[in-house]
Amino acid sequence: MNEKLRLVLLIVFGLLLAALLSRNAALAWMALPFLFFLGAGLLTSPGEVRLRASRLVSHVRCEAGTPITMTVTIKNDGPTLACLRIDEMVWPNEQVIDGDVNRTVRLPEGETTEMRYTFHAPRGECRWTMARITVSDPFRLFEKKMELAAEAEVRVLPDSHVVQQLRLRPRQTLRAPGPNLSRLAGSGVDFYGVRQYHAGDSLRWVHWRLSARHPRQFFSKEFEREEMADVGLILDGSAAGNLACGKEELFEYSVQAAAALSRTALRMGNRLSLLVLGEHVTRVFPGTGKRQLVRILDALAGCQPGEKASLNMLRYLPVRLFPSHSLLIIISPLRASDIPVISRLRASGYQVLLVSPDPVRFASREPHSPLACRAALVERQALLWRVREIGARAIDWPVDQPLMNAAGAFIHEQGERR
Amino acid sequence: MKRRRPDFHRLFSALLVVSIAAAAGGILSGGPPGVLIAGAALALFIWEFTGSLDHRRVGFPGHFHTALLAASVGAGLLVAEAGLFIRLPLPFAGVLLAGGITLFGLVRFSRSFRIPRK
Numbered sequence: 424m425n426e427k428l429r430l431v432l433l434i435v436f437g438l439l440l441a442a443l444l445s446r447n448a449a450l451a452w453m454a455l456p457f458l459f460f461l462g463a464g465l466l467t468s469p470g471e472v473r474l475r476a477s478r479l480v481s482h483v484r485c486e487a488g489t490p491i492t493m494t495v496t497i498k499n500d501g502p503t504l505a506c507l508r509i510d511e512m513v514w515p516n517e518q519v520i521d522g523d524v525n526r527t528v529r530l531p532e533g534e535t536t537e538m539r540y541t542f543h544a545p546r547g548e549c550r551w552t553m554a555r556i557t558v559s560d561p562f563r564l565f566e567k568k569m570e571l572a573a574e575a576e577v578r579v580l581p582d583s584h585v586v587q588q589l590r591l592r593p594r595q596t597l598r599a600p601g602p603n604l605s606r607l608a609g610s611g612v613d614f615y616g617v618r619q620y621h622a623g624d625s626l627r628w629v630h631w632r633l634s635a636r637h638p639r640q641f642f643s644k645e646f647e648r649e650e651m652a653d654v655g656l657i658l659d660g661s662a663a664g665n666l667a668c669g670k671e672e673l674f675e676y677s678v679q680a681a682a683a684l685s686r687t688a689l690r691m692g693n694r695l696s697l698l699v700l701g702e703h704v705t706r707v708f709p710g711t712g713k714r715q716l717v718r719i720l721d722a723l724a725g726c727q728p729g730e731k732a733s734l735n736m737l738r739y740l741p742v743r744l745f746p747s748h749s750l751l752i753i754i755s756p757l758r759a760s761d762i763p764v765i766s767r768l769r770a771s772g773y774q775v776l777l778v779s780p781d782p783v784r785f786a787s788r789e790p791h792s793p794l795a796c797r798a799a800l801v802e803r804q805a806l807l808w809r810v811r812e813i814g815a816r817a818i819d820w821p822v823d824q825p826l827m828n829a830a831g832a833f834i835h836e837q838g839e840r841r
Numbered sequence: 842m843k844r845r846r847p848d849f850h851r852l853f854s855a856l857l858v859v860s861i862a863a864a865a866g867g868i869l870s871g872g873p874p875g876v877l878i879a880g881a882a883l884a885l886f887i888w889e890f891t892g893s894l895d896h897r898r899v900g901f902p903g904h905f906h907t908a909l910l911a912a913s914v915g916a917g918l919l920v921a922e923a924g925l926f927i928r929l930p931l932p933f934a935g936v937l938l939a940g941g942i943t944l945f946g947l948v949r950f951s952r953s954f955r956i957p958r959k
Contacts, residue, residue, distance in 0.1 A: 427892075430854055434861055436944070441865055443940040446933075449874035450865055452921040456882040459917030460889070463909055505905070529905060561906040562889060 428564045431457055461564065468565035469558045473501030476554040476571035484578045484721075487546050490520060491577055495538045495554055499530045508557040509538050516670075518543045529561075546678065548725045549577045580720045581675075583682030585690055586830045593652035593693075594774050595748035601651025602691040609648030616645045653696075653709065654688045655745040655773075656681055656719075657737070658726070659755030660701025665728040666756075668788050674728045676780045676822045677754045683826055684752055684778065685719045696745060697722055700736050702729035709746070734764040750774045756782040757806055766813045775815035778829075779807070784821045853888055860884040875922055882918040886910060 424432075435454045442450035474497055481492040495509060511524040522540030530536055554573040559566040596603050617630050620641030630642040658681045665674040681697070688695045689711065697719050699705040705722045707715070734755060745751060751768060755761055757779045768775050783799040803819075810817045820829040861884060864877040889910050893903065931939070 430858075434858065438861070438865065439940065439943055441869075443936065445869055446936065447868060449868045449878065449925060452874070452924045453861075453864065453868070453878045453881050455921040455924065456878075456885055456914050456917030459913045459920070460885060460910075463913035467909065561909055 425563070425566055427562075428461075431461060431564065435461070460562065464560040464562040464564035466560075467505045468560040469502075469504050469567060471501050472504070472558050472567060472569070474499055474507075474556060474558075474569070474571055476556070476573035478551055478554070478573045478575035480575050480577050482577060484580060486580050487582055488543060489579075490541050491544060492539060492541045493551075493575070495573065496535060497530070497537075497554070497556065497571075498535045499532060501532065503532050504530045504558050505561045506559045506563060507536070508559070509536075510555040510557065511538070511540070512551065512555065513542075514544065514549050516545045517549070544577060544579045546579050546581045546675065546724060547727075549579065551575045578721060578724045580724045581678045581682040583679065583686045583720065584825075584827070586683050586687045586827050590834060593654070593750040595750075596650035596652045601649060601693060603650055603652045603693070609646065611646035611649045613647040613649075614644065615647040617642050618645055619643070651711070652693050653746045653749035654693045655709075655749050655751045656685060656688075656695060656697045657734075657751060657753045657755075658697070658699045658701070658723075659732070659734050659753065659761070660699055660726060660728045661733045661758075662728045662730045663733070664756040664758055664782065666782050666786050668785060671785075672728075673756060673780055673782055673785050673822070676785070676820075677756070678723050678726065680754050680778055680780060680820065680826055682720060682723050684754070685716060685723075688752075689713075689716045689719075695719065698745075699723070699726045700729075700732040700734065702727040702732070704732075704736065734761045737764050737768065745773065748772050748774070750776060752776045752778060754778045754780070756780055757803070757810070759806060762806065762809050762813070765810055765815050769814050777810055777815055777817040778826075779817060779819055781819060781821045784823065788823075850892060853891055857884055857888040874925055878921050878925075879918060882914050882921075886914050889914075 435457045438450050438454040438457075442448065442454075476498075477496045479494040479496070482489060485491060493511075495511065497507065497509060499507075506527060507530045508527045509525060513519065513524055519540055519542045523538070524540055526536070526538040528536045552572065552574055553570040555568070555570055557566050557568050593603055617633060620629060620634075620643045624643045628643045628645075630644050633642045634640065658677060660674060660677070665672055667673070681699075685695060685697065692711070694709045694711050695715060696709040697705070697707040699722060703726075705726055707718050707722050710718065734753070751773045753765065753775060755777065757777065765775055765777065781803070783796060783803050786799075787796050807817050807819055816833075818829050818833045820826055861881050864881040864884075867877045868874050890907065893906050
């Protein structure tokens with residue numbers, strides 16, 4: 424019994440009781456329009472209900488901010504329904520920008536009704552399994568609620584832009600053609616050196632100027648071989664390091680950085696793998712090309728920060744995931760407890776690049792004591808200094824600026840050191 | 842982002858109860874019963890009509906609802922007004938019995954349409 428029916432019955436009971444107690448027939452007659460109202464509702468209430476529901480989404484995979492249109496279709500296979508209400512389930516942080524998420528219609532036998540709305544969804548996986556339907560009489564006194572199977576799924580990928588300026592410079596390369604200079608002579612573009620001409624060398628490689636200076640001798644140019652490198656991406660999804668400022672979370676920036684770096688590394692032609700230490704440990708095994716990017720973005724779309732996650736989990740680092748001497752890119756806000764883990768990775772022979780979204784500047788958007796902010800900044804600088812001391816490279820990323828700027832500053836800094 | 846419309850349903854329900862209570866009080870204090878019953882029926886009509894406006898905004902065809910509402914409340918009002926002219930002297934015990942049967946009927950009526958919880 425719903426609230427409306429309860430109210431009408433209460434009025435009828437009240438009037439009849441008052442009529443009995445006061446022995447005034449006029450009060451009993453006053454209840455009659457209400458009884459007729461109930462009767463009309465009862466006569467038009469739905470009997471047998473046979474409905475089918477289906478969903479259609481405009482995008483199955485899309486980037487955050489893309490408008491997604493959902494169409495819910497209900498087909499009536501039974502008798503005419505005087506009132507049918509569709510109540511759509513709205514996900515948290517889902518913004519409906521057009522259309523309605525509920526609809527009330529009269530649905531004649533054999534006909535179909537559609538409800539369409541457009542929304543923006545944040546990064547993540549949105550899955551619908553059913554449609555909530557309420558059928559009733561026109562006065563909505565006698566209702567039947569039901570859930571019809573209607574499945575749909577949307578995967579909202581994180582924002583990712585190629586970080587143009589970032590040069591990964593891996594020390595170890597694979598014996599396969601790629602973008603990284605391997606410090607070995609071979610076919611390439613960059614000049615490597617000059618050696619004596621060997622039979623079979625192409626005439627295009629002959630260093631004519633040097634050969635002219637040395638009669639009866641020929642010299643060939645050598646080029647630096649460009650090879651593919653193994654890159655491992657580790658995303659630190661510990662809930663302790665995931666600060667929240669209003670509706671924004673620092674973890675979202677970490678995910679965006681991971682997506683941008685994945686796109687960059689794969690576009691360069693490297694072999695990339697991913698390990699997400701979040702609510703669940705998600706692994707994507709090494710691979711190359713667009714398919715690998717799709718796998719990685721799908722994994723990043725579904726990841727959430729976890730209470731138990733931390734970089735300490737890397738103690739049980741799977742051997743197959745990150746080949747030895749590969750370049751590991753760790754995306755983490757960086758805490759003091761992470762330093763031994765990075766140190767251990769360096770000791771194992773991995774080359775480490777830390778990309779650290781700055782939690783201090785992120786949190787300082789909200790009013791805090793300036794002294795506390797300065798103390799936190801000093802502590803963070805000390806942590807980054809310790810990371811650099813153990814031989815890892817670090818990019819300090821103020822999240823209010825694009826990652827590209829931080830990468831540019833990092834390249835500039837590296838150039839000055841050399 | 843779309844703004845949600847405020848929900849006045851509870852306010853309208855409270856106004857309906859107040860208007861019915863006022864009409865009943867008016868009858869008990871000797872007011873014209875025909876007018877007061879018509880007033881109560883009008884309050885019921887307005888309450889249901891305003892309650893349906895939000896549903897009409899999201900596609901509910903209003904003409905069928907309004908016609909059914911007007912027919913049911915109008916018929917009820919007509920019978921009630923006609924009933925005021927019926928004078929049927931009943932002993933107090935008979936009234937109690939009739940009241941008891943009515944209450945029992947209403948209770949059974951309400952129970953028979955209770956939707957089982959899953």
